[in-house]
Structure formats: structure tokens, C-alpha cells
Amino acid sequence: MEITIDIDNPVPQFEQLIEQIKAAVTAGTLKPGDALPSIRQLANDLELNSKTVAKAYKLLERDAVIQAKGYRGTYVHPDAKANCKFNLQEWTLRKLGETVTELREAGVTDSEIRNAFVGAINGQSPAK
Amino acid sequence: MEITIDIDNPVPQFEQLIEQIKAAVTAGTLKPGDALPSIRQLANDLELNSKTVAKAYKLLERDAVIQAKGYRGTYVHPDAKANCKFNLQEWTLRKLGETVTELREAGVTDSEIRNAFVGAINGQSPAK
DNA sequence: AGTTGTACCATTGGGTCACATGGTACATAT
DNA sequence: ATATGTACCATGTGACCCAATGGTACAACT
Numbered sequence: 001m002e003i004t005i006d007i008d009n010p011v012p013q014f015e016q017l018i019e020q021i022k023a024a025v026t027a028g029t030l031k032p033g034d035a036l037p038s039i040r041q042l043a044n045d046l047e048l049n050s051k052t053v054a055k056a057y058k059l060l061e062r063d064a065v066i067q068a069k070g071y072r073g074t075y076v077h078p079d080a081k082a083n084c085k086f087n088l089q090e091w092t093l094r095k096l097g098e099t100v101t102e103l104r105e106a107g108v109t110d111s112e113i114r115n116a117f118v119g120a121i122n123g124q125s126p127a128k
Numbered sequence: 129m130e131i132t133i134d135i136d137n138p139v140p141q142f143e144q145l146i147e148q149i150k151a152a153v154t155a156g157t158l159k160p161g162d163a164l165p166s167i168r169q170l171a172n173d174l175e176l177n178s179k180t181v182a183k184a185y186k187l188l189e190r191d192a193v194i195q196a197k198g199y200r201g202t203y204v205h206p207d208a209k210a211n212c213k214f215n216l217q218e219w220t221l222r223k224l225g226e227t228v229t230e231l232r233e234a235g236v237t238d239s240e241i242r243n244a245f246v247g248a249i250n251g252q253s254p255a256k
Numbered sequence: 257a258g259t260t261g262t263a264c265c266a267t268t269g270g271g272t273c274a275c276a277t278g279g280t281a282c283a284t285a286t
Numbered sequence: 287a288t289a290t291g292t293a294c295c296a297t298g299t300g301a302c303c304c305a306a307t308g309g310t311a312c313a314a315c316t
Contacts, residue, residue, distance in 0.1 A: 012275060038290065049277055054292075062235050071285040071290040089244065092236050096248035099227045107190050108220050110249060111304075116217065117245055118272085120224035121238060140305060166260065177307055182262075199260040199315035239274075246302085 005046050013048060017056040022065060022084045025076060032081070036066060036074045063088060133174050141176060145184040150193060150212045153204060160209070164194060164202045191216060 003020045005013050024030040036042075039057060043050040057074060060066045064083040068074045077083065103113050131148045133141050152158040164170075167185060171178040185202060188194045192211040196202045205211060231241050 014275085039292095040289080051278085052276065055275095057291085059237075068291065070292095071283085073290070088234065088236060089240065091234070092231055092240060092244040093247055095227055095231060096241070096244050099223055100245075100248045103220055103223060106216070106219070108216060109187075112217065112220060113224070113249060114303075116220040116224050117228075119221055120228045121241060142305085167262095168259080179308085180306065183305095185261085196261060198262095199313085201260070242273075 003046060005048060014052050014056040014059070017046075017048075017053065018060055021056070021060060025065060025080045026084050030076050030080070032076050032078045034076045036076065038073065131174060133176060142180050142184040142187070145174075145176075145181065146188055149184070149188060153193060153208045154212050158204050158208070160204050160206045162204045164204065166201065 003017065003024075005016050007013070009016060011019075021030070021036075030036075036057075037045070039053045040050050042048075043053045046053070057066065057068065061068050061074075064077050065080045066074055067077045100113060104110075108116075131145065131152075133144050135141070137144060139147075149158070149164075158164075164185075165173070167181045168178050170176075171181045174181070185194065185196065189196050189202075192205050193208045194202055195205045228241060232238075
């Protein structure tokens with residue numbers, strides 16, 4: 001498994017990691033059940049901070065591409081290949097795009113949409 | 129019609145203006161058909177920049193609280209009183225809140241939601 | 257001529273957030 | 287003992303946005 005992180009790349013490092021691991025799974029280089037290097041070890045090899053690698057692993061696990069088995073290491077998820085295809089990011093972008101479009105058609109200003117958005121994400125329920 | 133703008137108030141000046149005009153309409157101080165002072169004149173009286181007043185007027189017109197009749201001045205909208213009640217802001221907040229909740233339940237990170245939001249509002253269609 | 261609403265341009269100050277870094281600590285495995 | 291994934295704390299840098307200010311200009315009304 002060859003992974004390369006380009007510091008000059010505007011794409012965040014943890015995203016580069018995620019993409020390359022997903023690519024390896026899709027290509028078959030990584031098969032379900034295979035063990036992944038530990039967070040600290042991979043951080044050493046790629047000259048990254050362990051936190052950066054941990055972040056990538058955490059997101060990969062949420063997408064069910066890998067499985068963190070506590071203190072027994074991390075492994076490729078059984079359904080990894082399938083779960084690589086469905087992109088949560090795109091789904092999120094589409095959902096938000098639909099809502100934004102609907103609001104705009106109602107005449108709401110982009111400024112107001114932004115303003116309301118920070119309110120919505122900060123858990124503020126609409127005042128009665 | 130007495131309007132007071134407090135510069136030390138954290139609430140933006142154009143919002144203070146909007147609120148007070150709506151309040152005057154609701155209270156009956158301003159009746160449908162009444163003429164409003166011109167942008168420049170009101171800006172002078174309140175010692176505001178004309179742009180600030182123009183912004184408030186523009187938003188009030190969108191909410192159908194006032195009617196700008198081009199070069200013939202600005203008047204209170206016939207249905208002003210009713211249109212003051214329905215709050216577009218709340219509707220916006222609720223709509224966005226629903227979407228955010230749905231995304232969160234799908235496991236999407238707040239960070240990712242924010243990130244996708246700027247993409248959505250910048251007119252980026254989800255990559256196929 | 258003077259005023260109207262509106263549209264551009266640009267800048268300043270303040271705030272929030274993402275990314276990455278660094279350190280420390282924990283309970284549980286080998 | 288050593289290594290594991292994970293959790294907390296904190297800092298710095300850069301980017302983006304908002305509110306507000308200021309100036310200029312236009313076409314159309316009184």
C-alpha cells in the first residue's frame with residue numbers, strides 16, 4: 001500500500017489520506033479483513049501528526065470502510081468496497097442545496113440564509 | 129413616528145429600523161397607504177448612512193410591509209399589518225433546522241455540514 | 257433643477273471557523 | 287513494559303463573511 005501526502009496540496013491532509021485508502025479498497029489493494037497500520041505508526045511513516053491520522057480513521061470508520069477493534073488494531077470493513085461508493089458528502093451537499101434553493105425561491109437573502117444556518121446548527125429552535 | 133437607533137446596540141442598525149417600522153405598523157401608528165420618509169431624509173434624521181436605510185427599506189419591501197413606488201416615494205403596503213406577522217426568518221430557521229437534524233442523524237459531522245453548506249450556497253451542484 | 261429608488265465600486269474592523277500542531281492522559285490489550 | 291484507540295486541553299495561521307461607511311452614477315418622476 002503506497003500512500004503519499006502532499007503538504008503543498010490545498011486538499012487537507014486527512015482528506016488525502018481518506019481518499020487514498022478508499023481508492024486502495026476500491027482497487028482491491030486492501031481487502032476486507034486486512035489489518036491497517038496503527039495510527040501512530042502510519043503517522044510516523046507519512047510524517048504526519050497522529051491526530052491527523054486519527055481524524056481520518058475516525059471518519060473512515062463512520063463510513064463503514066474500516067473497523068476499529070479497540071486495542072486490537074484496525075481492519076478493513078467487510079462491506080468496505082460497497083460503502084466506498086456511497087458518498088455521504090454528496091448526499092449532504094444535495095440535501096443542503098435543495099433547502100437553499102427552496103429558501104431562495106421564497107425570496108430569502110443569502111445573508112439571511114447564512115445567518116439562520118448558524119442558528120440552526122447551534123441548536124436554536126425557531127422562536128415560537 | 130418616533131424612531132431611535134442605538135449605535136451601542138449589538139443588533140445591526142438596519143434591523144433596528146426594520147423592527148421599529150414593523151412595530152409602528154402593528155401598533156397602528158403607520159397605516160396602509162401612509163407615506164414613508166425618503167431614504168435620504170430618514171438617513172439624515174436618524175444620522176444614518178443612506179445605504180443603511182436603503183437596506184432596511186429593501187428588506188421591508190420584500191416582506192410586503194412597504195411598497196416602493198419608484199420615483200414617487202415609498203408607502204405602507206395595503207396588507208402590511210398581516211404581513212408583519214408572518215416571519216420569514218423563522219420559516220427559514222425552521223427549514224434549515226430540519227435539514228441539519230436529518231443530516232446529523234445520518235452521522236454527518238457539523239464540520240462537514242458547514243463545509244457542504246458553503247458549497248451549496250455558492251451554487252455548486254453535487255458532483256455526479 | 258431637485259428628488260426619488262437603485263445600482264455599482266471599494267474599504268475598514270470585528271468575528272467565527274477549519275486545519276494542523278502539540279502535549280497529556282486513560283483503560284485495555286499483547 | 288509496550289502499544290493500542292480515544293479523549294481532553296491549548297495555540298497559531300489563514301480564510302471567509304458581515305455590518306457599515308463612503309463615493310459615484312443613472313433614469314424617471316415632481
